[in-house]
Amino acid sequence: MIDIQINGQTYQVLEGASIIEAADEHGIYIPRFCYHKKLSVAANCRMCLVEVANMKKPMPACSTPVSPDMVIFTQSEKALEAQRSVMEFLLINHPLDCPVCDQGGACELQDLSIGFGCSESDFGGDKRAVDKLELGPLLQTYMTRCIQCTRCIRFSRELGGLSELGMIDRGGGEKVSTYVERDLQSELSGNMIDVCPVGALTAKPSRFAGRSWEYVEHEGVAAHDCLGSNMYWHSSQHDNVETREVMRVVPKENESINECWISDRDRFSFEGLTHESRLLSPMVKHNGTWKEASWEAALSECADKLGSLIDSNGGDCLGVLAGPQTTMEEGFLLQKLTRALGSKHIDSRLREQDFSDQACRLPSPRLGCQIADLDSLDTLFFFGCDVRTQHPVLTTRINPSIEEGLSVCAMNPMDYAYTFPLTEQVVAGPSALLQQLAALVALVAKEKGESAVISAEKPSAQTQAIAKRLLNSEKIALLMGEHALASTHASAFRSLLSQLATLVGASFGELPYGANTVGLQYVGCVPHRQADGMALAEPGLDIVGMMEQPRRAYVLCQLEPESDVLQAAKTLKTLDEAALVICLTAFESDAMRQYADIMLPVAPPSETSGQFMNIEGSIQSFQAVTVPHGDARPAWKVLRVLANFLKLDHFEYRSLEAVRNDLSVVCESEDSVCELPILKTLPSLKENELIRLAPWPMVRSDALVRRASSLQKTLRAEQVSALVNAAVASTHGLSDGSQVKARQGDSEIEITLRVDDRIPDQCVMIPSGLSISAGFGSAEQAVTLEKSNA
Amino acid sequence: MWNQLKKWVKKLTLWELLKGLRVTLKYGASKDITLQYPEEETPRSNRFRGMLALRRYPNGEERCIACKLCEAVCPACAITIESEVRDDGTRRTTRYDIDVFKCINCGLCEEACPVDSIVLTDEMHYALYNRGENIFTKEKLLMIGDLYESKIAEHREIDRGTC
Numbered sequence: 001m002i003d004i005q006i007n008g009q010t011y012q013v014l015e016g017a018s019i020i021e022a023a024d025e026h027g028i029y030i031p032r033f034c035y036h037k038k039l040s041v042a043a044n045c046r047m048c049l050v051e052v053a054n055m056k057k058p059m060p061a062c063s064t065p066v067s068p069d070m071v072i073f074t075q076s077e078k079a080l081e082a083q084r085s086v087m088e089f090l091l092i093n094h095p096l097d098c099p100v101c102d103q104g105g106a107c108e109l110q111d112l113s114i115g116f117g118c119s120e121s122d123f124g125g126d127k128r129a130v131d132k133l134e135l136g137p138l139l140q141t142y143m144t145r146c147i148q149c150t151r152c153i154r155f156s157r158e159l160g161g162l163s164e165l166g167m168i169d170r171g172g173g174e175k176v177s178t179y180v181e182r183d184l185q186s187e188l189s190g191n192m193i194d195v196c197p198v199g200a201l202t203a204k205p206s207r208f209a210g211r212s213w214e215y216v217e218h219e220g221v222a223a224h225d226c227l228g229s230n231m232y233w234h235s236s237q238h239d240n241v242e243t244r245e246v247m248r249v250v251p252k253e254n255e256s257i258n259e260c261w262i263s264d265r266d267r268f269s270f271e272g273l274t275h276e277s278r279l280l281s282p283m284v285k286h287n288g289t290w291k292e293a294s295w296e297a298a299l300s301e302c303a304d305k306l307g308s309l310i311d312s313n314g315g316d317c318l319g320v321l322a323g324p325q326t327t328m329e330e331g332f333l334l335q336k337l338t339r340a341l342g343s344k345h346i347d348s349r350l351r352e353q354d355f356s357d358q359a360c361r362l363p364s365p366r367l368g369c370q371i372a373d374l375d376s377l378d379t380l381f382f383f384g385c386d387v388r389t390q391h392p393v394l395t396t397r398i399n400p401s402i403e404e405g406l407s408v409c410a411m412n413p414m415d416y417a418y419t420f421p422l423t424e425q426v427v428a429g430p431s432a433l434l435q436q437l438a439a440l441v442a443l444v445a446k447e448k449g450e451s452a453v454i455s456a457e458k459p460s461a462q463t464q465a466i467a468k469r470l471l472n473s474e475k476i477a478l479l480m481g482e483h484a485l486a487s488t489h490a491s492a493f494r495s496l497l498s499q500l501a502t503l504v505g506a507s508f509g510e511l512p513y514g515a516n517t518v519g520l521q522y523v524g525c526v527p528h529r530q531a532d533g534m535a536l537a538e539p540g541l542d543i544v545g546m547m548e549q550p551r552r553a554y555v556l557c558q559l560e561p562e563s564d565v566l567q568a569a570k571t572l573k574t575l576d577e578a579a580l581v582i583c584l585t586a587f588e589s590d591a592m593r594q595y596a597d598i599m600l601p602v603a604p605p606s607e608t609s610g611q612f613m614n615i616e617g618s619i620q621s622f623q624a625v626t627v628p629h630g631d632a633r634p635a636w637k638v639l640r641v642l643a644n645f646l647k648l649d650h651f652e653y654r655s656l657e658a659v660r661n662d663l664s665v666v667c668e669s670e671d672s673v674c675e676l677p678i679l680k681t682l683p684s685l686k687e688n689e690l691i692r693l694a695p696w697p698m699v700r701s702d703a704l705v706r707r708a709s710s711l712q713k714t715l716r717a718e719q720v721s722a723l724v725n726a727a728v729a730s731t732h733g734l735s736d737g738s739q740v741k742a743r744q745g746d747s748e749i750e751i752t753l754r755v756d757d758r759i760p761d762q763c764v765m766i767p768s769g770l771s772i773s774a775g776f777g778s779a780e781q782a783v784t785l786e787k788s789n790a
Numbered sequence: 791m792w793n794q795l796k797k798w799v800k801k802l803t804l805w806e807l808l809k810g811l812r813v814t815l816k817y818g819a820s821k822d823i824t825l826q827y828p829e830e831e832t833p834r835s836n837r838f839r840g841m842l843a844l845r846r847y848p849n850g851e852e853r854c855i856a857c858k859l860c861e862a863v864c865p866a867c868a869i870t871i872e873s874e875v876r877d878d879g880t881r882r883t884t885r886y887d888i889d890v891f892k893c894i895n896c897g898l899c900e901e902a903c904p905v906d907s908i909v910l911t912d913e914m915h916y917a918l919y920n921r922g923e924n925i926f927t928k929e930k931l932l933m934i935g936d937l938y939e940s941k942i943a944e945h946r947e948i949d950r951g952t953c
Contacts, residue, residue: 099857099904100881208873208881211858239867 004070019061020048030074031112033197034149035062045149049082050074058082087117090147093128103199106212130175136183137713140207146200148174152192160186161399161419187392190267205268205710206248210236218625221612222266223325223515223605225391228614229258233625244626246270246606256372263392265698265705272707279588279601280630302598303645305580309553315342319551322348322525323559324514327610329659331520333639334557340648344540347527348520350565351513354490355542360676363533364521367615368509369477375401379473382410385481388418389698395419409466413483413693415758424465429762430691434489436463437496443467444503453678476506482513486566488780495679519613523667531666547571553580560703562591562775569747572775584635587703601632604704608634609656693765694779700769723756723765732785739788742766744777750788836945838912839895842888843935845907853907856883860899860908868892886928911938
């Protein structure tokens with residue numbers, strides 16, 4: 001710490017800090033445009049000029065480091081004059097179109113021109129105009145407004161990791177460009193809107209919808225991935241709650257989770273809230289025709305049918321599934337209802353299919369470390385994880401850390417297009433991946449002088465390189481991603497990875513899909529544990545079991561099985577045959593109209609209050625932003641009243657707080673140690689089959705985001721096609737761009753084939769969650785491809 | 791004696807009466823200032839703040855760009871605006887309602903308007919007979935603007951450069 005003087009006051013500041021950092025630390029404002037605390041220093045706007053004693057000229061505060069006994073004046077006549085002159089230069093070419101600019105009212109240039117500019121300009125020439133820049137369906141540009149601060153360029157290079165924008169030309173003709181016109185590929189592109197100090201980059205989906213001063217800000221939690229990014233919902237109509245609508249979403253700063261970034265999925269998914277397929281009133285199916293019903297009629301119908309089925313077949317005939325946007329309170333009530341009805345069959349792990357080690361796992365998945373710890377690692381090891389599309393916000397921590405020496409290794413079922421360079425990578429089909437992981441564990445065990453518990457094949461050169469990297473690193477995190485969790489070998493993966501973590505002293509964690517998958521497992525929406533975390537001696541059926549041993553009745557809470565589960569075809573068939581399917585859902589679909597018998601409209605995350613638990617295990621609560629659309633109700637109210645109709649005891653909750661209190665009493669946080677079984681032999685592996693990889697594209701991951709129209713336009717051709725490598729294509733006699741039929745048992749779809757050498761041998765990637773692949777087959781299972789006749 | 795004479799002269803010429811009627815007689819002799827409203831009207835300033843109107847450009851394009859500054863500045867919260875991207879990519883209102891019951895004719899909206907769209911005309915003769923007519927919609931306001939355009943333009947021309 002050193003002493004410096006700012007405006008006559010002495011402050012203690014960190015040595016090596018810049019003047020602007022020191023001033024910010026002590027609440028002294030220095031105007032700035034190009035400086036952003038999370039980006040590198042460019043010092044090109046010159047707005048932050050301050051007077052430093054014994055310096056002839058004013059100095060840029062963002063790039064001048066403090067030195068002992070420095071004397072700084074931020075408000076002296078010299079500093080103010082410098083700032084006024086810079087402001088005048090910046091405004092020479094800035095159009096006076098604030099009234100039609102979406103940034104108007106929240107614009108740094110507007111604010112600073114009031115605070116530090118002067119009201120008249122000496123400039124009399126023509127203002128410059130810059131050509132339009134097309135950046136895709138999410139960002140609207142108006143490059144004439146650009147003041148060349150380069151924040152967007154630095155964001156895309158340093159945090160987005162893609163370097164999609166740059167500066168071309170020089171002097172007065174300098175402009176931001178993509179060089180070759182193309183849409184932005186980044187999953188984080190929306191953050192450029194936030195960093196842009198002027199209205200050059202604004203959000204297309206909320207374009208011209210309102211002005212920033214009329215929005216009301218509501219704190220919220222992102223509802224699409226397990227990080228629980230903090231954000232603000234901005235809603236219109238502050239004086240009339242009934243007609244409030246979500247207008248846009250912006251990030252909320254939380255250093256320990258999302259810093260000040262959110263993904264495009266979190267930012268633009270609000271468009272889905274007003275989709276035409278919103279279910280607005282309870283619907284009941286009578287003899288194949290759907291009719292609207294009152295809540296009372298629909299709920300008593302639910303209770304009658306469910307009650308009579310349970311009376312005649314026992315509680316065992318009920319299966320319950322919960323989607324990851326179900327809040328903890330709703331999950332708690334759902335499992336309480338299920339168990340009160342005498343059923344043990346409840347599951348929320350929609351995208352897993354290997355549950356053989358469930359009894360030994362943690363009560364709910366964990367990252368193994370804090371999210372903020374990812375900044376200070378030596379080595380990060382991803383296993384079966386497409387972190388870029390599934391957890392985009394995490395890459396804002398990884399991308400800048402690469403420069404500071406982080407090395408990332410990965411073992412993946414395909415060569416994912418990460419935004420950061422990989423030090424070592426193994427790309428192999430699911431079974432080869434298991435063998436290589438076993439080989440890695442064996443190799444590391446051998447190097448550490450421990451007896452190898454597993455016999456494995458010879459490790460490949462890349463596996464050896466990964467082993468070397470892991471052995472030579474101090475701080476390591478192993479992360480098991482959504483692909484590994486969805487695999488039929490998930491338990492083997494988990495066991496090997498935890499062994500590996502122990503051997504190299506690393507943290508080991510999982511990155512499951514969905515906002516509240518963690519919270520739902522915590523409150524007992526799993527067949528093998530109760531709400532209090534106690535393991536059941538005889539576990540109920542998991543999601544796979546429920547489909548293999550069909551139940552008579554199903555309750556589905558906030559999911560669309562055709563697009564949300566791994567074994568879509570089997571699930572749809574089972575639901576079709578079930579005597580009763582009750583869907584608590586915010587959206588209806590054609591498939592749902594087929595299999596469901598009663599549809600109850602429930603509120604999506606912006607219209608309900610509740611809690612989500614993120615992957616660190618922290619519980620974050622949020623309030624409803626708007627009232628539910630139509631006749632929809634928060635799911636916790638629906639479940640509470642349904643329980644009353646079913647005449648179940650202990651459901652007399654009067655408020656969400658009452659549910660929350662009950663939940664916090666019942667679900668005590670336990671620090672149980674995860675002792676996974678040690679894998680001794682590898683499961684038998686099938687050879688010579690074409691295995692379907694079935695990842696969910698970012699914008700198809702859940703019902704809400706699937707209905708967000710602007711995000712859908714970002715789907716690229718390769719994300720809606722079947723991908724195989726050239727070798728597989730030639731053995732099957734298929735060519736790039738041809739239509740193919742993919743078949744798994746009875747289910748069959750037609751899809752365009754593309755040749756992509758990122759896919760390993762014996763694999764075909766057919767994305768899940770698309771409208772064409774809805775209800776198709778199962779992930780990670782054998783699939784056949786043949787040329788389509790059409 | 792002199793006083794007696796003065797008294798009689800005043801009495802005979804009805805002096806006190808004339809004195810009492812001085813103001814009456816003065817105004818009786820001067821030019822009429824009473825106007826027979828509503829047949830006759832007092833002249834109004836060109837800055838008179840009467841009925842509201844939305845203006846168009848000479849080519850027929852509406853001026854309003856949905857910047858919502860009038861809505862923000864309105865002290866009576868009388869203005870409600872909703873906006874959208876029009877097919878040609880410009881920013882336009884889909885709804886521009888003014889509740890004239892709430893409006894206090896302060897003229898701040900006109901002052902805030904960057905494109906001289908919302909104006910107060912000098913029209914003061916309007917009455918509302920039915921519930922709901924107090925909401926002047928965008929169509930109504932534009933229609934008023936069209937009807938009064940020449941007068942509005944004339945009045946603004948007088949003030950050009952004075953403020």
